[in-house]
Structure formats: structure tokens, C-alpha cells
Amino acid sequence: MISKYRKQFNSEFSQEKYQQLKDILKQKSGIEPTFRISESPLFLTKEFENKLIDATESIIDQIKALPPETLQKAVPENCNVPNDTQKPHFFTIDFGICKSENGEIEPQLIELQAFPSLYAFQKVFEDTFCEVYPFLTEIRNKMPHEEFKNYLKELILGNENPENVVLLEIYPEKQKTAIDFALTENLLGIKTVCLTKVKKQGKKLFYENDGKLVEIKRIYNRVIFDELDKIPDLKTEFDFREDIDVTWVTHPNWFFKISKFLLPMLKHQFVPKSYFLHEFPDSEKLENFVLKPLFSFAGSGVNLNPTKEITDAIKDKENYILQRKVTYEPIFEDINGEFSKAEIRLLYIWRENDERPILLENLGRMTKAAMVNVDFNKKDAIWIGSSNAFFGEE
Template sequence: MLPEIRQRYNASFTEETYQAFVAQIKEDFPNTLEFRIAETPAFIPKALTQRLVQAGEDIIDVMIQPDFKAKTERAIPADQRVPNEPDTCTLLTLDFAVCKDEQGEYTPQLIEMQGFATLYGYQAYIGDMYKRFFYCPKGFTEYFNGLDRDGYIAELHRLFIGEGNAENTILLEIYPEIQKTRIDFAVTKDLLGIESVCLTKVRKDGRKLYYEKDGRRIDIQRIYNRVIFDDLQNYPDLVTEFKLTDNVDVEWIAHPNWFYRASKFTLPLLNSPFVPKSYFLHELVEYPADLENYVLKPLFSFAGSGVKLHITREDLDAISDKENFLLQRKVNYEPVVESPTGGVKLEIRLMYLWHEGEARPKLITNLSRMSKGEMIGVRFNKNFDWVGGNICFFEE
């Protein structure tokens, strides 16, 4: 996208430096890295940055409407509704494919959105690591809204800890020590002092929650939630004293109900040049004539599970619970990053925080993933190089 910078980066790249880069990450956070890191960050020109920011604002304009919660009530499964939901989505992430429009200009197209956690700690770390090991030009930043690294960490501290103590916030997960994103848990503890606590280790005392460390009872005031209800189904014998749906005195970051409200369920409510047309399957009077240009997505799934890229009318007719499916126009990723072994597709995740009392979420940083496969994701990118997780540096 920025040919001179890309050419200089690729010319300076060596496999030896990349291996040293990965080795240093494994040394800094032993036994935590379980996903592939791309050989390069992405460098984003101003024009595309402006479109990405505008795309986010278009989506947020819908989310702040007074009727948004009413329109998304059906998104929350009855048996998974959690009490004490706030009016705002504390954490918000928006995933965009980098494409080309009819004029040949780079443009973002929304793929997915989540009112849920992502790698807020790790992204600060990996940005620093790319700058430490590889060529990164001046005049580029991974942050937004005038933030630098210190300002970014201050934003995280304000949201996750506030005026309290770090030990009273927990990062809640099921068996955090085996999760694929556990490097983010380790970095979060390093940056903010927040402990990762397994759901099985949370104790209840009336409406109060606590955990134990070094023989001490530590009250839980805030939960940085990483538990997804779908994951609970993978552990049918899991014994917990605390159920996510219990009515307890804690502040959720982000509240589990927003996982469903800000999700694929939201896509048909959006109208923006940066959002591909999406339809609730049960509301379609007739299917689009060009079904080959659409993808079928289950509304209540995570991480690409159940997505069908190639569908027929017979496939759609056979679905009995059409209200639980979404038909979305396909997006054509452009191979915008030039690698030594060919063009690479890019997906950019904008990462927001929404502080209590503020009118809108605040864009603070990003995460990106590179792919040579049919879809973004590990199982579609086996045996490829110059693919995997990374970060974007945006032209200032």
C-alpha cells in the first residue's frame, strides 16, 4: 500500500532476525505463545486510515441510538442473560477486510464486530517488539486519538482498575493457563497487575465474589471477562460456585450481554458504504439471485465457527431455524501486502474502550491478521509464511 516503505522493509528483512524476534517473545513470556506471528506489521496510508475511522463512526452512530438495545434484545439467549447490564459496550472491536472499491482505492469492509475482549495488553507489547527488531519508519503509530504507549496504558488502567487496586480486578477465563490467547493474559498482568483467575476458583459470599491468593481472601470488584458461554459447553462437568448469570455485586468489563448485542446480530441494522449488505435469513421474502456472492453465518457462534462460504437455495431451504442465521454479501479481500512469496490479504481490527459517562467509544489501537488462505484464521493458513497475527502502523 506504501510501496517505498514495503520495499525497504522487505529488503531489510532476514529470517534470522524473525527467528530472534519470536525467540525473544518466548523468552519474555515462556510457554504462552500459541499462534503464529506474521513476519511483518502492516503500514497503512492516511487515506485508508481515514476511511477506517469513518467506518467505525458509522457503526457507532447506530449503537448510540436510543432504540439500539430494544432492537438487539432477541440477540441475548434467555438462559444466558446476565443481570446488571450497563447502557454502554465497555469493550468494542470492529474487524475490517482491506479491499478495493470500484475506483481502485483501498477501502475497509466490515467482517465482524464484538462487544467483547481482545488482546488489549499484548498489542502494546507486540508493537514495541516489531519496532525493536525490524525497520519501522518515523511518522507512523499503532495508536489513535493522540495516544502514545504511556497514554494507552493509562486508558487501560482507567477502565480496568480505576481508582481501586489491581488485585480487585480479575481477568476471568476457563482454565486460563491453557487458552490460546494466554500470552495476552501474561502481558496484561505485566502491564496492569491483573491476575488471571479460573471460573472454578471464584468464590461467593452472598452477592460478593472473591478469590484466594497466598492464603488471603481478595474481593472481586471488577471482572475483565474472557469467558464465552459457548466455551462452557465444552466443559459439561465443570463445577463452579459462581455462575455467570448470578446476580452479584461486580462491574463487568465487558458485560456478557454486549457480546450478543454488538455481534453479527447487529450487521443488518447497519447502513454504511463500509458495511456489506446483511440480512436476517428469516426476514427474506426471496433469496438474492446471486447467492454465489453471499456467505451464510450462524448468529450465535464464535471465531468463524459454522460459516459457509458456498451456499445454494437448497441449503437455505433446509434450515429450520432461519431466525438464527445471517446472509451477508461476500467481501473480496485484496492481497495488499507484498511479501517475498506473493500478495497477502489483510484484516484490521479497530479496538475501542467506552468509559462510563462518555457519549461514544474511544478508538485506541488495533490488531491485524494476514492471510493467504480462503479465510482469515489458522486452519486456512497452514504451511504459509508471512501470515498470522500482527499490528498496523498508521501514517500520521
């Protein structure tokens, strides 16, 4: 979208520099990235950035205006965790990069979550792009690394000693996001702990470090609670639904409260119309909509072409939404003159005493397939995978 930077990047690009990018990421984290790293950043205009912020600010206003009991309806009874908080610590929001009917490039809301994304990784990723391509420094995120680090430290550590704060995940070494866990450990000095290794004594939780039990006072939670049921023979000493002496960052209930559940309630020109499946009106045509389960992660269960047979067969229709289709516009030109589509996730934190969340970073995902998921791309495709957006003037 910004031809000046796109031309410069494409002229400077080489497979050697791409390998250098991945090698530096591995060197900084100690881990090989297990998801595909895109060769290219996204170049987007300040005008597009303003549209993103305008839509997000409106959505935040609408969420803040919702009564707590409306949000509480999103939490399944069997997933309700005690000691809820008034607001989430994290707020992430995904937009597809689309073209409007009058030909303008505009964002369209895809989904939103109160769940931490790759905060530590994306900052390092942005830094690394700038190391390999120094001209990017002039349009990089204005927030200095130290300020970014301090925000996350304050949010995740609070006033606790780092050894009493853990990043909690289930089988973390098997997760695609393991590189972010390693970079978070480096940034904050905390340990990543598997849920199966947590010990419980009364209302307190502990983990083992060098043969000693260390109390857990704050949990940077990366476990998707409703997915635990799908893990066979899972044995843990504590259940999320127990009343324990720990501060959740962020509280597990917010995973449900800020989710696809909200989409039918939100209104904005950059928010596609959505309906709960059981409320889908006869006046709309099914072929214009995408079917999404309310509580799924990483695009699982999404049906781009739902039929009446498929929707009629669904028993729990209140747990699905239909969202009007949007068309991602292929505008990111690669070195072969082919174009990728993309979506962008804005990564906010929401401190307990702040009225509004603070934007820290962004995450881009590029594709040449119908869905923004690398698995759907041809094996030899380029300009696909995880990316980072840089905003500048045309």
C-alpha cells in the first residue's frame, strides 16, 4: 500500500536476508520458530491506521457500555472461574485488510479476544526486521523497547518477585507459540510452567524449581480453559474452577466474555453484520455469511460456505454465529509480481486502573489462500505467514 517502501523492500530482499531474519529470531529466543515467518512486513498507510484506531475505539466504547451481566452470559457454567475482575488485562482485535465498494482499502473486523497473543515475540520480530532492513527504522513503532518492557512488567509481574509469577500453559514445549514463551521469560525473568506440574497445598499453588517448591502468586495465563476437556487422560492437581490464592493475568472468564459472542452486538462501518445462528433472519442469504463456533481457537471449526443442511444439523445453535463475508484484498506484492492478502491484530493491554486499553504492538498474518492460515497455502508460496505491520505516509 505504500509503494515507496514496498519497492525498496522488494529490491533489497534476498533469500539470504530471509534466512538471516530467522537465524536472529532463533538466536534471540534459543528456539526455532515453529510457525511460518513471512519474508515481508506489511506496509500500511497512516490513513489506514487511523481507520483501525477509529473502529477499535468505537468497539471499546460499546464494550464498556455493556452491563456486566450481559458479558457474564458468555461464560459457560462449567467454565466459570471464581474471583473475576472488572476488566481484562489484554485486549486483541483482528481486522481483515479489505476493499470497500467504492474501491478504498479498509479494515473489516474479524474477531476480538481478551487473551494474550505473541506480545514479546512481535516486539522482537519488529526489532529484527529493522536490523535486517535498516530503512524500516524510520517507520517503526514509536514506543521504545524499554517502555514496552515496563508496561508488560507492570501488568504481568505487578508488585511480585518474578520467581512468584509464572507463564502457565499446557505442554508448553509442544505449543507453536513456544518461541513467545522463551522471549517472555527473557523479557520478564519468569518461568514457563506446565499445568500438569503445578502443585496445590490448601488454597496455594506451587511449582518446583531446582528441587524447591516456589509459591505461585500471579499467573500469566496462556491456557485455553475450554480446550482442557479435549486432552485425554489429563491429570492436574488443581482445577481452574477452584477458589485459590492467586491473581490471574488475565482472568480466564474474559476469554469467553470478549470473544465472537460480542460480534452480533457491535455496530460500525468496519464491523460486518453478525447474528447468533438461532437468530439468523429469513431476510438474509446464508451464502453471504461465514459460520463460526463461538469458542474455537486459531480458526478451527470455521465454515466459509455453510449450507442449510449444515446449520440445521447443529443442535446448540446459540453457540454459533454467522458473520457476513468480507473479501480480503490482495495488495502486498511479492518479488514475483504476485500478491498476498493479510489481516492485522492490534495488541492492547488494559491496566486495572485505566479507563481504556493501551496499544503496544501489532501482529500481521499474510496468505495467498482463502483462509489466513498457512496450512491452506501452496508449499512453495512466499509472502505468507506471521508478519508485522509498519505504518507510514504514501
